[in-house]
Amino acid sequence: MFSGETPVFQQLAAQIADDIVAGVYPEETAVPSATDFAAFHRMNPATASKGVNLLVELGALYKQRGVGMFVATGARELLKKVRRDEFRAHFLRPLLDEARVLGITRDDLHQLIDEEERDKP
Amino acid sequence: MTNAIEIQSVSRAYGGSKALDGVSLSVPEGSILGLLGRNGAGKTTFMSLVAGQDRPSSGYVEVFGERPYEHESVLSQVIFVRDNQRYPDRYDLKDVLRIAPVYAPNWSTEVAAELIDGLRIPDRTPIKKFSRGQLSAVAIVLGLASRAPVTLLDEPYLGLDVTARRFFHDVLLRDYTAHPRTIVLSTHLVEESEALFDRVVILDHGRVRLDVASEEIPEQAFVLSGPSEAVDRLASNRVVLASHTVPGLTSATILGAPDTGLRSEAGRRGAQVSSVSLQELVAAFGADVVEPALLEGARA
């Protein structure tokens, strides 16, 4: 489930964040508790708590005492912004590096992008 | 956060050889520690000392601030089930279940029943006739149902099938969450169990090679692989934990984290930099490539 690339709690946070952005957890609805995430992914509860707290610190989740964890209003936009900031490093850089290796020019790239969008089902 | 277990400069020698050599370690209360390393690395000796079944040759061991050896009140809070536990003559499971609560004040009959059912332990068969997996199952029942504040599990997975291992994990996590306790678990099934650990300690030749929180594991080492010449040059002034070579190709597990300088140089020389899993890390520390003394110097 979680590989050894980055700390597990970060991976969990990333997965929850992706689910929020994808709409699996709408804003102002509850997400599973850290304990439930731990049981579900079969991981240490403290690690799961760390992952959830990352998102709380970010402002994407908030805790309602006695009730549980909820997705904050504006969380989707917030998390999308975070992903936008990471977009260059995660997607663009590798794409450009690969393009260079294969000898694909900037103009070729623009053309490929247009073609891809056009042919998309 | 108090430490449930404190170990200071502990050595334990048997005759001429040292099972543990200058080990210092703290285990925070309520955490789950993964104790990893090769057979004979000292894991069982470590647990035996914590459980008060043995005394260190030098240094001291403290559980809840007291030395556990012959200490009645501390021992009532610790359970240590070995992988080779002997049971009295002609005992069966019922005998074990009858006497365990006498020694374990927190004993839970519900957890015991659940584990017996899920692990399919025979009721009336003499334990002497149990298979390796069934013996492990009994050990797990004792280890988990006792809800001891300090729970030491030595290779609990031996002989257990995949379903049983999953089940054990689930019950462990659930009961640990509901009734927190300090757990030390030693195992060779690193990949399967690493998600459980708060902290990981790797032992080799009786010494601590690694003592880190789980989240720090990815930055402990990395793998450099590619053309042997390139890898050898890149690894030249670094500590190599283990290496794997065929003519022309080398894969080296290197202590520390790769900086950007190394990454770009590797890229230029056609070598790959990749992360190392905990399992690979444990294997690397057990590989005897570098003399322990050199490792000490490098870390200092």
Next chain:
Amino acid sequence: MSAIVSAVKLHLNRRRQVFLVPLWIAGVVGVISVVIALIFWRGGSQPGTAEWIQSSRSNPGIIYALGGFLVYLGVSSVGTAYPFALMLGSTRRAFAIGTLAWQALIAAYVAVVFLVLELIEVATHHWFVGFYAFDIYVLGAGDPWRLLVIVFLGVFTFLAIGAVFAGSWVRFGVRGPQLLALGLVVVIGLGIAIVVPGLGAIVAAFQLWWLAVAAGVVIVLASLGTWLFLRSAVIR
């Protein structure tokens, strides 16, 4: 204190075994006594005659029946119970003391059972057929107090001997019992060698209570030995 009680409970854990033990022993005694009675009868003796009573009462078969079994019980009480007790969280001290207490308990229990059986034997005129199993010289020839003391000390002694041999095995492995046996042979042999010249005088002056004292000494020394062995044993 509670750890000692726990250790006693551990020894009593297999309840069926504990309660059956005296009955089993009595049964074995009975069977052996029947066999010996048959031998006497075949040898020409008749039940009811003075000669019959005399030889039946002299039959010490019970010692052979009991001795080995009790030593085994003593051995198993320590041999495999000890590592198990340590795992559960017992201290070595509590286990040693608890074992001692258990031995006394069992000895007392067996003594009472034998007394009851002996009283029944006498009341039924030796089981209606002139059959002597418990009303024998070795067990005090009818005197209930003697029977109690003899059985109590006897059972206790055998259990203690079994325990100390198990202790030597736990401490030294296979060598342990061998060395212990060797040591005992040497000590006892030397003792006899020292005593031999005055043996005649000793036998003449012999009092039964000397045996009681001897039993007491054996029990104390064996228990001490068990404790010393267990204390320094390493469970690997």
